[in-house]
Amino acid sequence: MSQINFKLLTGHLDGELQPAEREAVERQIRENDEWNEEWSNIQRSVEAIRHSGLYGHVGAIRKQYDALQAVDNVASRTPVRSIVRNLYRIAAFVLLIAGSASVYQYMATNPASIYNQQYAAYSLGSNRGSADASAIEEAYRNGDWKKAAEAYGRWGKYDTKHCFLAGMAQMELKQYKDAAIKFTQVLAYNREHSDNYFRDEAEFYLAMSYLATGEVSLAVPLLKKIRAESNHLFQQRVARLSVVEMNILEFKER
CATH class of the missing domain: 1.25.40.10 (Tetratricopeptide repeat domain)
Known part of the structure; x- marks a missing residue:
């Protein structure tokens, strides 16, 4: 499968495609065996990401969020919301990068490669x-x-x-x-x-x-x-x- 098609599938997984693109990708998944197999592999990679400990990032983010909530009791609400919003933007970026790396690692790892x-x-x-x-x-x-x-x-x-x-x-x-x-x-x-x-x-x-x-x-x-x-x-x-x-x-x- 080409790199472009792989990016379309991962974009579909992340919900980033425009309606027309999403419809075209879903049609390919239904009608094209190669696309269907690749889509199944990408979906299974979600479980592999869990094995890699990726979701440990979420726990750390949650702790920081709880700490900020405590600050909210003694500070104005607007700055805290701003900090929390920025924190989640950073978290989303970390998870995107780590998730993409894990997907690629999952796809590339097989008995022959090892x-x-x-x-x-x-x-x-x-x-x-x-x-x-x-x-x-x-x-x-x-x-x-x-x-x-x-x-x-x-x-x-x-x-x-x-x-x-x-x-x-x-x-x-x-x-x-x-x-x-x-x-x-x-x-x-x-x-x-x-x-x-x-x-x-x-x-x-x-x-x-x-x-x-x-x-x-x-x-x-x-x-x-x-x-x-x-x-x-x-x-x-x-x-x-x-x-x-x-x-x-x-x-x-x-």
């Missing part, structure tokens, strides 16, 4: 490898994702590092569901053996694989877990993702 914001290819550092690198490691370092994934398939036994690297190779090949299986295997093995080897990496990239396949209900709990653990290797990266964005993702899944 994936693109968060994902970065995993770099195999020397501290994670042995002196004699395996064929899987060599293929991975060379960016030969297909060879790395196939080499693990021929490996014949479980190995945490190799399983993780095979999963990362499949991420690069956009084989997200297969990658998720590998990361899940790493985490299951660690739980069974009380080990943390590649645990942080597997959790983060498992969340990425879920985002890539649109499985928000599986991705968001992992992201929240990582965000809450100060010692997690990926905590700072996930902390760039706001709680509001995660709430919007979950809200859109309902």
